[in-house]
Amino acid sequence: xxxxxxxxxxxxxxxxxxxxxxxxxxxxxxxxxxxxxxxxxxxxxxxxxxxxxxxxxxxxxxxxxxxxxxxxxxxxxxxxxxxxxxxxxxxxxxxxxxxxxxxxxxxxxxxxxxxxxxxxxxxxxxxxxxxxxxxxxxxxxxxxxxxxxxxxxxxxxxxxxxxxxxxxxxxxxxxxxxxxxxxxxxxxxxxxxxxxxxxxxxxxxxxxxxxxxxxxxxxxxxxxxxxxxxxxxxxxxxxxxxxxxxxxxxxxxxxxxxxxxxxxxxxxxxxxxxxxxxxxxxxxxxxxxxxxxxxxxxx
Amino acid sequence: xxxxxxxxxxxxxxxxxxxxxxxxxxxxxxxxxxxxxxxxxxxxxxxxxxxxxxxxxxxxxxxxxxxxxxxxxxxxxxxxxxxxxxxxxxxxxxxxxxxxxxxxxxxxxxxxxxxxxxxxxxxxxxxxxxxxxxxxxxxxxxxxxxxxxxxxxxxxxxxxxxxxxxxxxxxxxxxxxxxxxxxxxxxxxxxxxxxxxxxxxxxxxxxxxxxxxxxxxxxxxxxxxxxxxxxxxxxxxxxxxxxxxxxxxxxxxxxxxxxxxxxxxxxxxxxxxxxxxxxxxxxxxxxxxxxxxxxxxxxxxxxxxxxxxxxxxxxxxxxxxxxxxxxxxxxxxxxxxxxxxxxxxxxxxxxxxxxxxxxxxxxxxxxxxxxxxxxxxxxxxxxxxxxxxxxxxxxxxxxxxxxxxxxxxxxxxxxxxxxxxxxxxxxxxxxxxxxxxxxxxx
Numbered sequence: 001x002x003x004x005x006x007x008x009x010x011x012x013x014x015x016x017x018x019x020x021x022x023x024x025x026x027x028x029x030x031x032x033x034x035x036x037x038x039x040x041x042x043x044x045x046x047x048x049x050x051x052x053x054x055x056x057x058x059x060x061x062x063x064x065x066x067x068x069x070x071x072x073x074x075x076x077x078x079x080x081x082x083x084x085x086x087x088x089x090x091x092x093x094x095x096x097x098x099x100x101x102x103x104x105x106x107x108x109x110x111x112x113x114x115x116x117x118x119x120x121x122x123x124x125x126x127x128x129x130x131x132x133x134x135x136x137x138x139x140x141x142x143x144x145x146x147x148x149x150x151x152x153x154x155x156x157x158x159x160x161x162x163x164x165x166x167x168x169x170x171x172x173x174x175x176x177x178x179x180x181x182x183x184x185x186x187x188x189x190x191x192x193x194x195x196x197x198x199x200x201x202x203x204x205x206x207x208x209x210x211x212x213x214x215x216x217x218x219x220x221x222x223x224x225x226x227x228x229x230x231x232x233x234x235x236x237x238x239x240x241x242x243x244x245x246x247x248x249x250x251x252x253x254x255x256x257x258x259x260x261x262x263x264x265x266x267x268x269x270x271x272x273x274x275x276x277x278x279x280x281x282x283x284x285x286x287x288x289x290x291x292x293x294x295x296x297x298x299x
Numbered sequence: 300x301x302x303x304x305x306x307x308x309x310x311x312x313x314x315x316x317x318x319x320x321x322x323x324x325x326x327x328x329x330x331x332x333x334x335x336x337x338x339x340x341x342x343x344x345x346x347x348x349x350x351x352x353x354x355x356x357x358x359x360x361x362x363x364x365x366x367x368x369x370x371x372x373x374x375x376x377x378x379x380x381x382x383x384x385x386x387x388x389x390x391x392x393x394x395x396x397x398x399x400x401x402x403x404x405x406x407x408x409x410x411x412x413x414x415x416x417x418x419x420x421x422x423x424x425x426x427x428x429x430x431x432x433x434x435x436x437x438x439x440x441x442x443x444x445x446x447x448x449x450x451x452x453x454x455x456x457x458x459x460x461x462x463x464x465x466x467x468x469x470x471x472x473x474x475x476x477x478x479x480x481x482x483x484x485x486x487x488x489x490x491x492x493x494x495x496x497x498x499x500x501x502x503x504x505x506x507x508x509x510x511x512x513x514x515x516x517x518x519x520x521x522x523x524x525x526x527x528x529x530x531x532x533x534x535x536x537x538x539x540x541x542x543x544x545x546x547x548x549x550x551x552x553x554x555x556x557x558x559x560x561x562x563x564x565x566x567x568x569x570x571x572x573x574x575x576x577x578x579x580x581x582x583x584x585x586x587x588x589x590x591x592x593x594x595x596x597x598x599x600x601x602x603x604x605x606x607x608x609x610x611x612x613x614x615x616x617x618x619x620x621x622x623x624x625x626x627x628x629x630x631x632x633x634x635x636x637x638x639x640x641x642x643x644x645x646x647x648x649x650x651x652x653x654x655x656x657x658x659x660x661x662x663x664x665x666x667x668x669x670x671x672x673x674x675x676x677x678x679x680x681x682x683x684x685x686x687x688x689x690x691x692x693x694x695x696x697x698x699x700x701x702x703x704x705x706x707x708x709x710x711x712x713x714x715x716x717x718x719x720x721x722x723x724x725x726x727x728x729x730x731x732x733x734x735x736x737x738x739x740x741x
Contacts, residue, residue: 095335098334235332245340252340
């Protein structure tokens, strides 16, 4: 990937772009430059482009009118809509508001969701978006997160969303995605701050329904290093609970438990064949897009 | 009841503001962080939270207490013992020289020593009084004893008859003080035994052979030191032994006969009863090197070349009344004898007062013996002590306000405060250590 393209994926750069569509555009175009093809083309109704005839092409696709005008064989190509549904589940609970040295986890997740939605739209996929928790000026997404090809609606929904509250209690897997008959690509972006294993259970449940599941675990640099020193009072963003102690005193135990937790999450999701990827919110988004594209191609 | 000898140190309590300020500043330094994974902290730090809650205020309290205890210790708290707990057994204050000279003082002061022994058998504590060159600083020693002793505990003071050496106003004590002295005493109201108002005077006649002039020098020096120490006015005259009688003229209280010649009978007859005569050994006698020890002395054995009369018939012992052996050498033979003959106390030294003959010369023991010689109490029970104590020492002075013995003699509050400082310091270090960040146990 070229350097300017990578720069477009940098969260610090993205933070300066107010328009979420532009963010998505920048991310996806930067990501796709030189690496991945654009939307598939082929026989269809919606015109995309002409190209020269090549041996092996179906002669029925030759545009004979154009041949009459130019005396050369051209093949008419159309954009092909896929039957793949990309379902974006975004954790919008209050803990996602954690802001480290750069973007908050929620902003990072918002950019990620926008980029994925754009990428999916570009590939002709249907998009379903469903925030989990949070507050939106628009209320619940229309259709309860039903798939559509309306990218603008998804981006608008993303822009109006703010993190708040807790992960929805009694959240059933059935209402989050299609049933077993339709296979979807489900992307869950969350900080996985769960009180028991409610978020993990959702991911596992979706996978057991037969969907392709990618879990993006968002971690800030502070989450991974716990660099705090001195006397601290750490406040839980969701419950308001407080823990006091000195940074050095708390660090070792915290890091040890975090390592165990990450290994356990990866093990549980690997067991059911879901993709687990820990994303640092101070790192570019290309890693997430690469995983998405790889898994998309399996659909 | 408690008081403070250095109450200004209590002002150091203002230093308490320091840990309070540190504590408050420390509280303000707690950084508040919004964190998503508090669950990972909460699970493992519950016990530590309790510890922290408990630990910091405790450490703070201990540090404050440490400062309070330190200030209290520096302010030197004193307490007065409750009246009910006062001691009744007396404190015996005994002059060291009295103990050392007990053997020499003989039976004449039996009552004094019986009282001393009875008090010691009864469990009374004994404290010694040091005798230095005049003026004798007895009062400060008594003041010191008064400050340290329990209130109401009676004193019994035992001294040689050196009270004439006392100077200065006698301090008043809030306790009964009883005096015992070897002097001829009459009890003054309130205590100090007084003798007559006449200062003791001694006239010494020295008759020495030409070859014993050096001996005479040593002996006279010892007498001069003894006279100064015991406050005696001493005058001495020298004469050749053959002209001794001519020089006797005005009389003498002490005659030193350092000569190979025998003491002339007319000289002896001229001596008044109560006078002292000192003679040394004759060189033609047999010389035997030996050692002797002085009873009650503190300086161990003293070397001596003893002069032994080869023929007992030649000994003058036969001419005298039975003599008392004051000093004897290791094999039991006499070094110094004393006998009374016609009222004259005659000391026979079986050697010479010369460094070539005995280590006694230059030894403190010689000065002590010379002092006894001048006082008349060595081997002379009921001697004629005519020394005086100054009138100002007879009665206690009036105590000015704020003076006098320490009214709060007990130091246990200070000791307690110091112990508390040590304990609190240890606790503070332990708490600080146990609360310091350290690696968690795996």
